[in-house]
Amino acid sequence: MSLTAQVISGFKEAFGYEPASTYHAPGRVNLIGEHTDYNDGFVLPAAINFGTVVAASPRSDNTVRICALNFHQEVVEFSLQDRLEKSTTSTWANYVRAVADTLLKANFTLQGVDICVIGDVPYGAGLSSSAALEIVLIRMFADLNQLSISSVEAAQYGQRAENDFIGAQTGIMDQLISAQGQDNHALLIDCRSLTSQAVPMDADFRIVIFNSNVQRGLVDSEYNTRRRQCQLASDLLKVPALRDASLDDLERARPSMDSVIYRRARHIISENARTLDAATALRDRDWQTMGRLMHASHESMKDDFEITVPAIDGLVDIIRDALTGKPGGVRMTGGGFGGCVVSLVHRDQVDAVIARVADQYEKRFGIKESVYICRAVNGAFVA
Numbered sequence: 041m042s043l044t045a046q047v048i049s050g051f052k053e054a055f056g057y058e059p060a061s062t063y064h065a066p067g068r069v070n071l072i073g074e075h076t077d078y079n080d081g082f083v084l085p086a087a088i089n090f091g092t093v094v095a096a097s098p099r100s101d102n103t104v105r106i107c108a109l110n111f112h113q114e115v116v117e118f119s120l121q122d123r124l125e126k127s128t129t130s131t132w133a134n135y136v137r138a139v140a141d142t143l144l145k146a147n148f149t150l151q152g153v154d155i156c157v158i159g160d161v162p163y164g165a166g167l168s169s170s171a172a173l174e175i176v177l178i179r180m181f182a183d184l185n186q187l188s189i190s191s192v193e194a195a196q197y198g199q200r201a202e203n204d205f206i207g208a209q210t211g212i213m214d215q216l217i218s219a220q221g222q223d224n225h226a227l228l229i230d231c232r233s234l235t236s237q238a239v240p241m242d243a244d245f246r247i248v249i250f251n252s253n254v255q256r257g258l259v260d261s262e263y264n265t266r267r268r269q270c271q272l273a274s275d276l277l278k279v280p281a282l283r284d285a286s287l288d289d290l291e292r293a294r295p296s297m298d299s300v301i302y303r304r305a306r307h308i309i310s311e312n313a314r315t316l317d318a319a320t321a322l323r324d325r326d327w328q329t330m331g332r333l334m335h336a337s338h339e340s341m342k343d344d345f346e347i348t349v350p351a352i353d354g355l356v357d358i359i360r361d362a363l364t365g366k367p368g369g370v371r372m373t374g375g376g377f378g379g380c381v382v383s384l385v386h387r388d389q390v391d392a393v394i395a396r397v398a399d400q401y402e403k404r405f406g407i408k409e410s411v412y413i414c415r416a417v418n419g420a421f422v423a
């Protein structure tokens with residue numbers, strides 16, 4: 041049964057009547073450009089065919105009832121008239137409170153709603169299950185309340201919900217790609233101007249994502265530390281954001297910089313350049329360059345930004361070995377400290393690469409990987 045069929049049936053079971061409409065928002069995979077979004081830089085993600093689907097019906101009062109099929113059909117209820125606060129129970133429902141609170145604070149008028157949610161974005165794997173939930177909810181509130189919200193505004197509200205209500209100081213990439221993704225394209229996003237260019241994916245290549253299934257630990261604290269370190273580096277370099285600094289600027293400032301701050305900045309500055317080059321390589325189907333850039337990105341995340349873990353590095357090595365002499369590339373994707381690895385693999389090589397990982401990863405790290413073969417899909421705000 042499709043997610044849409046499941047969520048409609050779940051809605052009927054939970055609330056006893058048919059939903060008025062359904063909405064969908066995708067998760068994402070970032071091909072390159074990691075931690076560059078909050079440095080006003082460039083990212084190259086694609087929305088993927090794993091996402092979140094909501095069935096909903098407006099109510100005539102101010103009550104919001106939400107049923108989550110991924111969480112044992114639990115129903116949570118709150119009123120839009122109450123002061124909305126984070127709850128310590130049913131924490132998944134905080135995303136609904138967060139989005140409602142953000143839209144109310146932006147002076148939109150919302151009416152109550154019954155909602156049933158289902159998703160197949162692996163949870164906590166770095167594929168943006170939370171951004172998909174935020175964006176699908178914004179799409180739903182906009183539609184049911186006739187709110188005029190553009191895809192960029194939707195991403196900004198989603199980010200605000202994440203930053204101000206949930207308390208994770210994330211950038212805007214995940215929400216933007218979930219709202220704006222395009223079928224069979226990655227998007228080169230300029231996170232300063234919030235403009236993007238669609239870059240066609242080569243039809244002969246597959247996006248193969250390997251989940252290391254390493255539990256992501258300390259993500260929020262390490263993420264926030266990286267943000268502070270990048271801010272410190274841009275202050276030292278006297279630029280508005282690391283996007284505005286070159287590697288030459290950084291070398292000149294090196295003698296007066298702490299070595300950790302220097303390496304954090306070197307990752308961001310070099311990653312921005314790699315992301316721009318990767319968009320060109322992808323467009324030109326220059327797989328040798330694309331593979332080299334993905335490799336360099338991974339090394340930079342490992343050595344300079346220090347956001348990888350041994351099992352992720354091992355998984356990348358196994359795939360890189362399997363791809364030796366073949367076109368394609370591999371690197372960790374997302375915030376880091378566990379989660380997923382993204383590889384771009386020629387369709388003739390997909391089975392061999394998956395088999396190589398199945399043969400070696402669990403033996404070396406004692407954890408079984410999961411594999412998702414993905415394609416790039418439309419975002420929630422794309423007609």
Ligand code: GAF
Pocket residue numbers: 070073074075076077078210211212213214374375376
């Ligand atoms: C997480 C964040 F939510 C994004 O904004 C981005 O910073 C990413 O980590 C790292 O590139 O997904």
